Amino acid sequence: MKISISKIFVIIVVSVLIGLVYNDFNPDGLKLVREERVLNWANDSLSSFPNIKPPVSDSSITLNTFKVDSSKTETKKDDASLLEKPIAIKIDFAYKLYKQGIKFIDARPVEEFAEGHIKGAINIPFYGSENYENVLSKISKDQIVVTYCSGEDCELSILLGDELFNKGYRKVYVFFGGWNDWLLKGYPTSK
Amino acid sequence: MKFLSNKYFLFILRIVIAYIFIYAGAEKIANPDNFALSISNYRLLPTASLNFFAIIIPWIEIVSGLLLLFGILTKENSAIILFLLMIFTIAIIISLFRGLSIDCGCFGKGTQIGLFKLGENLLMIIGSFVLTIFGSDYFVLRNKD
Numbered sequence: 001m002k003i004s005i006s007k008i009f010v011i012i013v014v015s016v017l018i019g020l021v022y023n024d025f026n027p028d029g030l031k032l033v034r035e036e037r038v039l040n041w042a043n044d045s046l047s048s049f050p051n052i053k054p055p056v057s058d059s060s061i062t063l064n065t066f067k068v069d070s071s072k073t074e075t076k077k078d079d080a081s082l083l084e085k086p087i088a089i090k091i092d093f094a095y096k097l098y099k100q101g102i103k104f105i106d107a108r109p110v111e112e113f114a115e116g117h118i119k120g121a122i123n124i125p126f127y128g129s130e131n132y133e134n135v136l137s138k139i140s141k142d143q144i145v146v147t148y149c150s151g152e153d154c155e156l157s158i159l160l161g162d163e164l165f166n167k168g169y170r171k172v173y174v175f176f177g178g179w180n181d182w183l184l185k186g187y188p189t190s191k
Numbered sequence: 192m193k194f195l196s197n198k199y200f201l202f203i204l205r206i207v208i209a210y211i212f213i214y215a216g217a218e219k220i221a222n223p224d225n226f227a228l229s230i231s232n233y234r235l236l237p238t239a240s241l242n243f244f245a246i247i248i249p250w251i252e253i254v255s256g257l258l259l260l261f262g263i264l265t266k267e268n269s270a271i272i273l274f275l276l277m278i279f280t281i282a283i284i285i286s287l288f289r290g291l292s293i294d295c296g297c298f299g300k301g302t303q304i305g306l307f308k309l310g311e312n313l314l315m316i317i318g319s320f321v322l323t324i325f326g327s328d329y330f331v332l333r334n335k336d
Contacts, residue, residue: 020246
């Protein structure tokens with residue numbers, strides 16, 4: 001019995017069709033063409049925390065899958081510090097938040113967290129267990145949280161930021177640069 | 192190497208690989224968005240195409256897994272699975288070389304890529320290769336003609 005390429009082709013085509021039809025009927029289905037994840041970018045010069053309103057600028061950085069676009073501004077709601085989406089921040093802004101005692105959440109794996117982390121940060125590894133509910137229950141949803149991971153190339157902080165946001169946290173900041181920038185600046189760390 | 196063509200050995204191999212693929216496919220179909228994110232972590236495909244692959248790959252897995260389970264077109268379905276496994280494994284190898292510490296996306300959320308995962312995949316590649324070559328005629332659904 002020889003392998004029939006045409007039968008392989010038929011099986012694949014049928015599977016693809018079933019997949020597309022199923023996805024169309026599935027309420028949790030995906031859009032056929034994925035839109036780029038656009039992160040709103042806060043400007044470093046912001047000082048009037050918590051009345052944050054990022055100024056408009058036209059620079060934008062495109063990462064591999066996450067597009068960081070600074071041209072979008074936040075719309076103010078009744079509470080000025082409520083965000084519509086997690087906002088990306090850089091080291092200076094992150095440090096300002098840190099000095100105000102804001103909770104930092106480390107999205108890296110447990111081992112990397114153990115090797116060193118921002119002083120006072122808690123660890124919620126994005127690819128770890130999903131049993132971090134008890135850690136989260138200690139953080140109120142009105143609280144400001146900052147997620148970070150190893151550097152600008154890692155997306156764990158963005159993924160965790162989005163996940164927290166979907167869980168009802170409305171003041172989520174994603175610290176771009178993360179651990180690497182923090183180390184370079186020599187800001188407080190602990191093991 | 193005679194045991195490779197033993198019908199009971201081939202039968203067990205067929206059931207195991209079919210089960211793994213049905214399970215993996217079902218797990219991804221249940222959480223399409225998670226799977227799309229997993230693919231995006233590999234940073235190999237353009238963002239716009241991620242959802243399309245996240246929609247179709249699990250169904251190819253589950254359909255060929257089911258057909259393999261019932262022994263329908265065993266060689267063809269093993270070849271499809273072999274092809275998928277090779278793509279997954281190449282993706283994992285590339286990511287390991289790039290030093291990415293990412294979720295495998297193999298069976299939903301939870302397992303990171305690493306040498307263990309690679310070994311697992313290599314075993315499955317060997318298994319599906321053997322099935323592609325020898326097929327499996329024991330305990331199959333067949334047309335009566």
